[in-house]
Amino acid sequence: MNIKDLDTPCLVVDLDQLEKNIEEMGVLAKDHGVALWPMVKTHKSEYIVKKQLENGAEGVLAAKLGEAEKMVEAGAKKVMMAYPIIGEGKLKRLVALTEKAEVFCSIDSLEVAEILNEKAITEGIVFQCIILIDSGLKRLGIAPHEVKKFYNSLARLQGIKIVGVGTHGGHVYGAMNTESVMKAGEEEKQSVLKASEILEGLGVTCHIIALGSTPTVMVMESYKGIKQIRPGNYVFYDAIQVALGVVPLENCALRLLTTVLSVPEAGRAIIDGGSKMLGLDAGAHGNTNIRGYGIVKEKPWIVVQGLSEELGKLSYHPDEVNLKVGERLEIIPNHACSVANLVEKIYGVRNNEVVEEIIVTARGLSQ
Amino acid sequence: MNIKDLDTPCLVVDLDQLEKNIEEMGVLAKDHGVALWPMVKTHKSEYIVKKQLENGAEGVLAAKLGEAEKMVEAGAKKVMMAYPIIGEGKLKRLVALTEKAEVFCSIDSLEVAEILNEKAITEGIVFQCIILIDSGLKRLGIAPHEVKKFYNSLARLQGIKIVGVGTHGGHVYGAMNTESVMKAGEEEKQSVLKASEILEGLGVTCHIIALGSTPTVMVMESYKGIKQIRPGNYVFYDAIQVALGVVPLENCALRLLTTVLSVPEAGRAIIDGGSKMLGLDAGAHGNTNIRGYGIVKEKPWIVVQGLSEELGKLSYHPDEVNLKVGERLEIIPNHACSVANLVEKIYGVRNNEVVEEIIVTARGLSQ
Numbered sequence: 001m002n003i004k005d006l007d008t009p010c011l012v013v014d015l016d017q018l019e020k021n022i023e024e025m026g027v028l029a030k031d032h033g034v035a036l037w038p039m040v041k042t043h044k045s046e047y048i049v050k051k052q053l054e055n056g057a058e059g060v061l062a063a064k065l066g067e068a069e070k071m072v073e074a075g076a077k078k079v080m081m082a083y084p085i086i087g088e089g090k091l092k093r094l095v096a097l098t099e100k101a102e103v104f105c106s107i108d109s110l111e112v113a114e115i116l117n118e119k120a121i122t123e124g125i126v127f128q129c130i131i132l133i134d135s136g137l138k139r140l141g142i143a144p145h146e147v148k149k150f151y152n153s154l155a156r157l158q159g160i161k162i163v164g165v166g167t168h169g170g171h172v173y174g175a176m177n178t179e180s181v182m183k184a185g186e187e188e189k190q191s192v193l194k195a196s197e198i199l200e201g202l203g204v205t206c207h208i209i210a211l212g213s214t215p216t217v218m219v220m221e222s223y224k225g226i227k228q229i230r231p232g233n234y235v236f237y238d239a240i241q242v243a244l245g246v247v248p249l250e251n252c253a254l255r256l257l258t259t260v261l262s263v264p265e266a267g268r269a270i271i272d273g274g275s276k277m278l279g280l281d282a283g284a285h286g287n288t289n290i291r292g293y294g295i296v297k298e299k300p301w302i303v304v305q306g307l308s309e310e311l312g313k314l315s316y317h318p319d320e321v322n323l324k325v326g327e328r329l330e331i332i333p334n335h336a337c338s339v340a341n342l343v344e345k346i347y348g349v350r351n352n353e354v355v356e357e358i359i360v361t362a363r364g365l366s367q
Numbered sequence: 368m369n370i371k372d373l374d375t376p377c378l379v380v381d382l383d384q385l386e387k388n389i390e391e392m393g394v395l396a397k398d399h400g401v402a403l404w405p406m407v408k409t410h411k412s413e414y415i416v417k418k419q420l421e422n423g424a425e426g427v428l429a430a431k432l433g434e435a436e437k438m439v440e441a442g443a444k445k446v447m448m449a450y451p452i453i454g455e456g457k458l459k460r461l462v463a464l465t466e467k468a469e470v471f472c473s474i475d476s477l478e479v480a481e482i483l484n485e486k487a488i489t490e491g492i493v494f495q496c497i498i499l500i501d502s503g504l505k506r507l508g509i510a511p512h513e514v515k516k517f518y519n520s521l522a523r524l525q526g527i528k529i530v531g532v533g534t535h536g537g538h539v540y541g542a543m544n545t546e547s548v549m550k551a552g553e554e555e556k557q558s559v560l561k562a563s564e565i566l567e568g569l570g571v572t573c574h575i576i577a578l579g580s581t582p583t584v585m586v587m588e589s590y591k592g593i594k595q596i597r598p599g600n601y602v603f604y605d606a607i608q609v610a611l612g613v614v615p616l617e618n619c620a621l622r623l624l625t626t627v628l629s630v631p632e633a634g635r636a637i638i639d640g641g642s643k644m645l646g647l648d649a650g651a652h653g654n655t656n657i658r659g660y661g662i663v664k665e666k667p668w669i670v671v672q673g674l675s676e677e678l679g680k681l682s683y684h685p686d687e688v689n690l691k692v693g694e695r696l697e698i699i700p701n702h703a704c705s706v707a708n709l710v711e712k713i714y715g716v717r718n719n720e721v722v723e724e725i726i727v728t729a730r731g732l733s734q
Contacts, residue, residue: 083678087375139680309708
């Protein structure tokens with residue numbers, strides 16, 4: 001089936017580009033001697049994680065247990081939970097997962113450590129944990145200089161074992177140029193190196209010294225001391241990555257295929273995809289490099305000006321663009337990771353032929 | 368099961384409030400002598416549409432064919448497509464739907480009219496259509512004064528029959544006070560009344576003279592001349608409706624149930640629900656009455672300051688609020704209509720007991 005025979009709105013992914021993106025990140029990790037543990041919240045798909053595992057991924061990072069379970073079913077042998085796990089239902093699932101794969105947890109509070117510890121002791125197991133470090137995002141994590149105090153507070157907990165440190169320098173998404181991207185990467189690196197030094201000084205072997213976001217891992221020159229990277233977005237890339245200068249537009253693999261439903265006046269067109277297909281991500285931290293809600297492929301001068309739930313409003317100069325009712329457009333989303341979660345499947349295309357239906361296996365699995 | 372035994376993050380709806388909201392809109396329509404055709408994109412749920420049909424809804428308005436099909440399966444006998452339908456796959460489904468329910472289409476261009484006309488003639492049927500009128504939103508629709516010219520351009524099309532006019536005054540969501548809400552409602556009313564007068568003057572019987580958004584239908588004093596209203600959001604209400612002054616906070620029926628995962632410093636807490644549960648709607652048209660990404664129930668002084676995909680960041684004054692790891696919060700979303708689409712099911716609660724699992728039947732059906 002040709003792409004023109006697909007009903008709209010729908011998501012399509014260029015499989016050649018997807019494979020190239022996945023392969024190149026595998027090579028980057030190998031060249032720098034670091035283990036690649038991709039964050040899978042981007043795609044939530046067994047089909048795509050298999051390609052990552054075939055291209056050098058040693059394990060995967062998961063935002064939610066539901067994702068982790070699907071990725072293990074797809075063949076991942078090692079999985080790390082990116083955020084603290086709380087709640088009896090989740091703890092049961094976490095224990096069950098340890099029987100199928102090597103599982104790592106992330107902690108940044110004594111409260112969560114105690115909860116994990118209690119469950120581990122009841123089950124007669126030990127949870128391998130990393131300490132989450134804040135490298136500038138000001139979200140989860142403790143400051144590197146607090147690691148000693150925090151580690152010592154865990155000393156009596158026999159059910160958890162600290163095996164390293166990790167951070168996500170998500171503040172990079174506020175960067176306006178390559179220099180700022182590199183600065184965020186340096187902050188990530190220094191924060192985990194400092195934290196791991198403190199831990200090693202306390203006699204802890206840091207098997208894991210982890211960092212990563214798609215932009216920072218791509219600009220980092222030296223990975224000396226770093227053991228694991230976990231970018232996520234790179235499988236697709238998106239308009240935000242283009243705005244950050246991480247990749248050129250042609251590296252973006254994911255698109256919304258949409259139809260013009262109405263051209264009520266010159267310079268305004270309405271398409272059949274809205275926020276329920278493209279999300280409303282407008283960049284982060286006031287990043288003014290982002291314009292509108294996506295980039296219209298091959299017609300980047302069209303602005304995706306606004307999104308209702310099921311409709312999008314395009315604006316353009318009528319002397320330069322002449323859209324017609326029924327015309328189809330492809331739009332690179334601002335934030336691919338939000339978008340994949342909105343659909344049941346993504347159509348995989350090669351040279352405009354639809355050759356795969358990629359199921360978003362863990363769509364909506366937020367627990 | 369008690370609400371405290373639910374795993375988080377998840378959506379819960381207060382069934383008593385949901386039923387009250389649905390009942391009151393039914394009474395409003397009856398009192399004003401207008402037919403109620405609720406927009407179902409808000410909930411996409413067979414469970415909820417059944418309650419609307421039991422409470423006076425004569426038909427339903429659907430954004431997408433997938434929604435329309437599910438609502439007809441749930442018992443709707445009349446269904447209107449809110450936006451133009453294009454594409455061979457969709458036209459086939461539209462024809463199939465006419466065999467199960469009375470179907471109405473919406474058009475605002477000769478191109479779509481011709482597409483529908485051709486299909487109708489091939490199938491030996493006639494599509495009943497309304498003309499979409501722009502009442503100020505500047506999205507779909509033609510200006511009232513263009514109705515004569517537009518109608519005359521359709522004269523030779525034997526497969527479509529114009530049966531009325533409709534508008535959605537969505538620009539009301541930019542309103543900052545009740546006066547502006549009333550003004551948007553008046554614009555909706557005048558636009559369809561003017562358009563219907565023109566059509567009646569051309570010999571067209573307007574069986575349908577339709578308008579509506581949740582805010583405007585609730586402030587409109589007189590419905591003289593109007594035949595149909597189609598609010599959607601009212602089943603749940605949300606923080607945007609509260610900011611517009613449409614309802615008090617306690618009328619909001621839908622909440623995100625979430626757990627505090629980390630309190631990295633005084634005044635900052637991280638929860639396990641992010642943009643994949645709450646959406647990123649921040650109001651419309653620069654409405655500064657909206658603060659953050661939702662309202663924390665019973666603790667409205669907490670600001671939902673930012674949403675990552677799977678995490679939310681709360682900020683508050685540490686002297687006033689003292690959140691703890693493991694604590695649960697309920698958050699009223701900014702825009703309920705985006706939120707319901709993100710989950711497979713919503714837990715229905717009465718007095719904190721979970722008594723229903725409401726399936727979001729048409730989740731993700733964007734075609």
